[in-house]
Amino acid sequence: MPEITILSGKGGTGKTSLTAAFAHLASNHILCDLDVDAPDLHLILKPENEYLEEFFSGHEAIIDQTLCTGCGECIERCHFDAIKETPDGLVVDQLACEGCKVCVHFCPADAIEFPMRRCGQWYLSKTRFGPLVHAQLFPGEENSGLLVSLLRQQARGMAEKEGYDLILSDGAPGIGCPVISSLSGTDLAVIVTEPTPSGTHDLDRVVDLCEHFKIPVAVIINKYDINLDQVRTIENFCQDHHLNLVGKLPYDHAFTEAMVQVQTITEYQASGLADEVRKIWTRVETLARLKKAA
Amino acid sequence: MIIAIASGKGGTGKTTVAAALVKVWDRPVQAVDLDVEEPNLALYLKPELTGREISMMEIPLADQDKCTACGACSEICQFKAISVLGEYILTFPEMCHGCGGCLAVCPEGALSPDTRELGEVLWGWAGEIDFLMGRLRVGEAMSPPLMRAAKKRLDSSRDVIIDAPPGVSCPAVNAVKDTDVIVLVTEPTPFGFYDLKLAREAFTPIGAPMGVVINRTGIGDKGVYDYCHATGLPILLEIPYDRQVAEAYSRGEVIVDALPEYQNMFLELSSRIRDLADRRMKEARYA
Numbered sequence: 084m085p086e087i088t089i090l091s092g093k094g095g096t097g098k099t100s101l102t103a104a105f106a107h108l109a110s111n112h113i114l115c116d117l118d119v120d121a122p123d124l125h126l127i128l129k130p131e132n133e134y135l136e137e138f139f140s141g142h143e144a145i146i147d148q149t150l151c152t153g154c155g156e157c158i159e160r161c162h163f164d165a166i167k168e169t170p171d172g173l174v175v176d177q178l179a180c181e182g183c184k185v186c187v188h189f190c191p192a193d194a195i196e197f198p199m200r201r202c203g204q205w206y207l208s209k210t211r212f213g214p215l216v217h218a219q220l221f222p223g224e225e226n227s228g229l230l231v232s233l234l235r236q237q238a239r240g241m242a243e244k245e246g247y248d249l250i251l252s253d254g255a256p257g258i259g260c261p262v263i264s265s266l267s268g269t270d271l272a273v274i275v276t277e278p279t280p281s282g283t284h285d286l287d288r289v290v291d292l293c294e295h296f297k298i299p300v301a302v303i304i305n306k307y308d309i310n311l312d313q314v315r316t317i318e319n320f321c322q323d324h325h326l327n328l329v330g331k332l333p334y335d336h337a338f339t340e341a342m343v344q345v346q347t348i349t350e351y352q353a354s355g356l357a358d359e360v361r362k363i364w365t366r367v368e369t370l371a372r373l374k375k376a377a
Numbered sequence: 378m379i380i381a382i383a384s385g386k387g388g389t390g391k392t393t394v395a396a397a398l399v400k401v402w403d404r405p406v407q408a409v410d411l412d413v414e415e416p417n418l419a420l421y422l423k424p425e426l427t428g429r430e431i432s433m434m435e436i437p438l439a440d441q442d443k444c445t446a447c448g449a450c451s452e453i454c455q456f457k458a459i460s461v462l463g464e465y466i467l468t469f470p471e472m473c474h475g476c477g478g479c480l481a482v483c484p485e486g487a488l489s490p491d492t493r494e495l496g497e498v499l500w501g502w503a504g505e506i507d508f509l510m511g512r513l514r515v516g517e518a519m520s521p522p523l524m525r526a527a528k529k530r531l532d533s534s535r536d537v538i539i540d541a542p543p544g545v546s547c548p549a550v551n552a553v554k555d556t557d558v559i560v561l562v563t564e565p566t567p568f569g570f571y572d573l574k575l576a577r578e579a580f581t582p583i584g585a586p587m588g589v590v591i592n593r594t595g596i597g598d599k600g601v602y603d604y605c606h607a608t609g610l611p612i613l614l615e616i617p618y619d620r621q622v623a624e625a626y627s628r629g630e631v632i633v634d635a636l637p638e639y640q641n642m643f644l645e646l647s648s649r650i651r652d653l654a655d656r657r658m659k660e661a662r663y664a
Contacts, residue, residue, distance in 0.1 A: 095388005185481065280420040
């Protein structure tokens with residue numbers, strides 16, 4: 084059962100629109116939206132939630148003003164500058180607190196509580212293209228690799244139990260913690276890039292990350308016709324790094340129009356891109372199965 | 378005055394706006410790229426980098442001979458970065474947040490401070506523009522401490538324009554807090570709308586006034602406009618959908634240089650941003 088994760092490094096390259104199209108074209112699969120910070124896949128797939136669970140991760144420090152003596156030991160100890168003196172006493176800035184427990188441990192008055200931190204929710208849903216595992220992190224929370232891992236575990240468990248033979252994930256942007264979690268154990272990373280300096284720069288960084296974790300990579304160039312020189316740079320880059328360039332797509336409003344109609348690009352009648360996207364998907368799927376077999 | 382250019386999601390044109398804004402800014406300005414996972418502002422401003430500092434974080438180094446395997450360190454560690462297996466103490470530097478808890482609780486002095494590299498802070502000049510950026514080491518997961526290291530070099534004698542990371546989680550909030558104005562860049566599509574709502578929700582507790590730049594107008598739908606009107610979020614600028622903008626961007630050019638007709642538009646944006654900041658200062662005075 085191969086796992087395919089769509090990545091982009093940079094946002095806005097069309098990663099989610101392509102994931103949705105692949106979801107339409109694939110069969111007997113489970114979908115996963117691993118961009119728990121700004122998940123958008125559900126906007127096209129319109130899932131019906133069947134199961135919801137609160138996601139807790141780590142703890143938060145809260146000072147009990149009735150017990151606090153204002154000694155300032157916690158301020159001294161906090162490496163994150165999270166404790167501030169206010170007219171109401173010492174207060175923990177929850178945006179800065181990392182939940183490390185140092186202040187709790189060293190408070191001489193035992194005045195700091197340390198409850199679990201509710202960070203978001205995750206869901207199992209039904210869509211017109213099969214089941215979807217997804218989540219929404221509450222704004223401002225740590226973009227937790229833990230939540231990403233949890234979604235992948237759920238998808239894997241469900242796939243094994245119910246006999247699905249492919250997991251298709253919309254990955255997180257960037258190269259940090261959530262992306263590292265979305266990559267571990269995946270069989271093929273499909274990187275959607277665009278021919279711009281930011282696009283190629285971020286491609287370079289995310290490929291570096293995939294190589295670091297020894298994940299095979301396929302590349303799709305979206306909006307290729309805005310700059311053919313940059314396209315050549317990307318093609319050369321793919322050759323040098325032995326990456327499979329599986330397709331190029333032109334700059335086309337149809338992606339946006341389809342999105343507004345709540346359709347994938349392959350469902351959208353007015354688009355002439357459907358055939359090309361189908362070809363790309365066939366290559367991606369073949370590659371993933373080959374890599375899995377190897 | 379510190380201005381953050383943020384967005385609920387990537388690819389909305391945050392860097393395009395930040396680069397154009399610093400170029401037309403008519404007071405001394407520092408351009409700061411805090412999108413440390415994918416710093417791209419330098420690709421457009423093309424600064425000459427004159428300084429570099431490797432940013433390190435404190436992690437524990439264990440001395441097996443002194444350790445009595447009491448387990449106090451692994452008990453306080455909330456990040457599973459240290460554990461005691463039988464007689465042995467193991468550290469996992471990549472997991473460490475650098476809180477110093479284990480070092481502080483060890484009764485035997487078996488842990489000493491070591492460091493791991495987070496990334497680098499780079500600075501220089503793009504003409505008159507003072508430039509500063511952070512760049513996370515590939516494979517490193519912790520961006521807020523690197524952002525804090527970069528923020529130590531903010532120049533308080535200048536206006537500061539920050540290109541913030543995309544999204545609304547902890548790195549984005551870290552980048553926009555302590556700013557005077559938050560500019561949210563979005564696009565008029567269902568994705569843009571959904572992410573704008575998240576961004577407004579995430580940044581409201583910071584208390585800085587927010588305004589919206591709508592990029593690629595003319596495509597998409599009305600959701601973003603209706604939302605701005607309903608919530609009183611001022612629309613500071615609309616950038617029309619224009620293939621020339623995408624092409625200029627793909628060549629690594631700043632749009633106000635490539636397409637001079639956009640200069641007035643961004644000058645207007647800079648004055649609206651200042652109005653937002655001034656209004657807030659006046660409100661603070663009368664409060």
